[in-house]
Amino acid sequence: MKTIKILTDFNEYPGLRNCSISENSGELFYHKILNGQFAEAFRTNNKLVVDLDGTGGYASSFLDEAFGNLVYDFTLEIVNNILEIISLEEPHWKSMIEEETFKQWETRRLNNQAPKVTASHDSWFRNVGGKLVEDIWALPIVA
Amino acid sequence: MGPSNCSLTFLGLDASNWIDIIAIIVNIGLGLWIAISLQNSANNKRVLKDHFIGEIKDIRDNYNDFFNKIETMRPSEFLPWFKLMNIKLGNISYFIIDRYKINPDTFNPYLIELNNLISNNQDFIAQFSSSSPIVFSNASKIMISKFQQKYYSLFNSVIVTINDH
Numbered sequence: 099m100k101t102i103k104i105l106t107d108f109n110e111y112p113g114l115r116n117c118s119i120s121e122n123s124g125e126l127f128y129h130k131i132l133n134g135q136f137a138e139a140f141r142t143n144n145k146l147v148v149d150l151d152g153t154g155g156y157a158s159s160f161l162d163e164a165f166g167n168l169v170y171d172f173t174l175e176i177v178n179n180i181l182e183i184i185s186l187e188e189p190h191w192k193s194m195i196e197e198e199t200f201k202q203w204e205t206r207r208l209n210n211q212a213p214k215v216t217a218s219h220d221s222w223f224r225n226v227g228g229k230l231v232e233d234i235w236a237l238p239i240v241a
Numbered sequence: 242m243g244p245s246n247c248s249l250t251f252l253g254l255d256a257s258n259w260i261d262i263i264a265i266i267v268n269i270g271l272g273l274w275i276a277i278s279l280q281n282s283a284n285n286k287r288v289l290k291d292h293f294i295g296e297i298k299d300i301r302d303n304y305n306d307f308f309n310k311i312e313t314m315r316p317s318e319f320l321p322w323f324k325l326m327n328i329k330l331g332n333i334s335y336f337i338i339d340r341y342k343i344n345p346d347t348f349n350p351y352l353i354e355l356n357n358l359i360s361n362n363q364d365f366i367a368q369f370s371s372s373s374p375i376v377f378s379n380a381s382k383i384m385i386s387k388f389q390q391k392y393y394s395l396f397n398s399v400i401v402t403i404n405d406h
Contacts, residue, residue, distance in 0.1 A: 111320075119366050155324030157360035158353060188327045190349040 099145045102135055105152035115159035118216035124163030129219040132164055136172065137223035137230055139180050150185040150192075158194065165195045166203035167213050171224040171235075174204035212236060293341075294400050296333050300326070301396035308389055312377060316369045323356055341406040343399060351392050358388050 104112060108127050113120030132148070139146035150156065169177050177200065185192040206213075215236040223230050251259065303326060307314075314322070330348050338345050359365050362384070364377050377385070 111317075114360060114366060114369060120369050153324075155320035155322075155327075156356075157320060158356045159360050187331070188324065188352075189331060190327065190352050193346070193349060194353050 099147060100135060100139060101147040101149055102131060103149040103152070105149075107131055109153070111154045112156055112160045114157050115163040116214060116216040124157075124160035125167070125213075125216060127160070128164045128167040129222055132168060133171065133222045136168060136177075136180065137232075140172065140176065140223075140225070141230060144180075145182055146180055147182045147184060150183065151187045156188070156191060158191075161191055161195055162199045162202075163213070166199050166206070169200050169203040170207045170213055171222070173207065173225060174200055176225060214239060290403055290406075293333065293337050293403055297396055297400050297403070300329055300333065303329075304396075308385065311375070311385065313374050315372055316365060316375050317372070319359055319365070319375075323352075323359075327352055337399075337403060341403045343402055347399060348395075351395055354388065354392075358384060 102108075104127070108131055109122040111122060112124070112127065113122040115123060116125045117123050136146055138144075150161075165177075165181075165183075168181070172180075183192045183195055213236075215238050217238055219234070221232045221234045223232050224235055225231075254262070307322070307326075330352065334343075334345070334348060337343050362377070362381055364381050365375060368375050
């Protein structure tokens with residue numbers, strides 16, 4: 099079982115939703131850390147724990163973008179089976195992610211409403227029919 | 242042959258009299274103990290209620306101050322301040338939810354909506370990297386005011402629930 103601690107593995111001060119509007123965004127966390135670690139847990143049939151505690155606080159949009167992208171790329175069922183969120187300091191974030199974000203993004207996934215990509219990212223993983231496929235699935239939106 | 246007299250006497254009182262006197266003394270003692278215990282228990286409960294009510298009032302005042310001074314804060318100060326308040330409310334909730342039968346999710350919509358309101362606000366996003374105090378447009382101020390109106394009674398309702406329990 100692998101644990102991602104956002105404080106030490108990403109940043110003490112997480113930013114807002116997208117790379118285009120802030121540093122250390124949810125979009126960046128997803129592409130830099132979460133997607134790869136989750137894909138590894140999926141491939142090795144392990145659990146992945148994400149520990150939210152210890153940072154300087156979250157914007158709800160950071161969490162929504164990071165964990166929403168995960169559902170979009172892997173499906174709600176797989177995310178529920180693999181991911182465990184720890185948020186002892188602010189337990190309402192765990193509730194929000196599991197009860198709102200996951201469901202909303204599963205609906206988005208089923209409706210093919212792709213996440214907004216606002217910066218160039220290395221290739222990332224997506225579950226396609228039960229198989230992990232690595233690709234650059236979207237390019238940044240040009241304003 | 243007359244009836245036999247087997248009763249013992251002491252200080253002019255026979256055994257049945259002494260039993261009655263002891264029973265009265267025990268009952269009085271028991272009554273006093275129950276009354277004192279109940280009073281202490283009631284006092285303790287009241288003191289605890291007053292403490293928690295005071296804590297809720299302090300948190301409510303913290304939020305009121307936040308809204309009154311919102312344009313003196315730098316954008317980078319908002320999320321840490323939210324976190325501090327989330328921890329304060331989480332701590333008090335831990336103690337009052339079971340004790341006073343308060344819905345565990347009572348404060349969640351407030352915490353999440355307030356964070357959404359600010360962190361998704363276009364003025365906040367545009368000034369997020371600025372080190373100057375934030376400036377909100379009139380439209381943003383109206384939205385913030387509506388949020389305050391929506392949750393105006395939240396803290397008072399919790400105070401009433403604690404008090405009436």
